Amino acid sequence: HRPDKVIAISQVVAQRFERTYHKKVDAIIYPPIQFLLFETPQHVATHFQEYYLCVSRLVPYKRIDLAIHAAQKLKRNLVIIGTGSELQRLRNIAHNDSSIYFAGHLTDEEIVGYYQQCTGFLFPGEEDFGLTALEAMAAGKPPIVQKASGNAEVVTKKTGVVCEALTVHALVEAMRTLEATMWDNRALQSHAKTFDESTCIKQWRTLV
Numbered sequence: 001h002r003p004d005k006v007i008a009i010s011q012v013v014a015q016r017f018e019r020t021y022h023k024k025v026d027a028i029i030y031p032p033i034q035f036l037l038f039e040t041p042q043h044v045a046t047h048f049q050e051y052y053l054c055v056s057r058l059v060p061y062k063r064i065d066l067a068i069h070a071a072q073k074l075k076r077n078l079v080i081i082g083t084g085s086e087l088q089r090l091r092n093i094a095h096n097d098s099s100i101y102f103a104g105h106l107t108d109e110e111i112v113g114y115y116q117q118c119t120g121f122l123f124p125g126e127e128d129f130g131l132t133a134l135e136a137m138a139a140g141k142p143p144i145v146q147k148a149s150g151n152a153e154v155v156t157k158k159t160g161v162v163c164e165a166l167t168v169h170a171l172v173e174a175m176r177t178l179e180a181t182m183w184d185n186r187a188l189q190s191h192a193k194t195f196d197e198s199t200c201i202k203q204w205r206t207l208v
Contacts (some may be wrong), residue, residue, distance in 0.1 A: 061126070071099065
């Protein structure tokens with residue numbers, strides 16, 4: 001009831017806090033990425049030459065099933081990095097489709113390599129924020145995020161695509177938009193760099 005300051009990780013969280021506790025949020029500080037990890041090219045043997053990428057815990061609310069269905073509908077390759085309780089269900093949805101590859105748990109360097117070589121990054125679920133969309137930008141690759149997610153607040157028309165609904169159709173349309181757009185990789189990386197750890201530390205020191 002008597003916090004010194006209330007700091008949220010996104011507008012989505014700030015609005016929820018204010019509705020619930022009827023108190024003002026003092027500031028929003030977006031979680032930081034480790035931009036330094038993405039400055040060095042990582043040459044890994046990816047499963048496909050061209051593919052979309054998901055990096056996620058495989059749990060229900062992440063909605064990786066939408067990414068699988070959208071990739072299959074467009075006949076695109078999809079690499080899914082991560083493990084979790086949904087793995088077997090997602091494998092069943094993929095139904096032995098050779099264009100859907102479950103990479104499991106990888107090292108940081110391998111994940112960066114997959115980011116750097118993908119066509120685009122799919123963030124199909126709704127999140128309070130979600131760092132992986134910024135990590136994709138740090139690798140120079142455009143993400144697709146959900147309109148209701150906190151990370152949609154840091155995606156512009158020049159740095160990614162905002163999906164209008166939590167449906168396969170909306171995700172397919174977002175992928176078509178991504179493929180029809182010319183992306184400036186350096187602009188994506190420059191944007192992502194503004195969310196590096198050093199920026200986050202400065203923001204915290206200003207407030208605390």
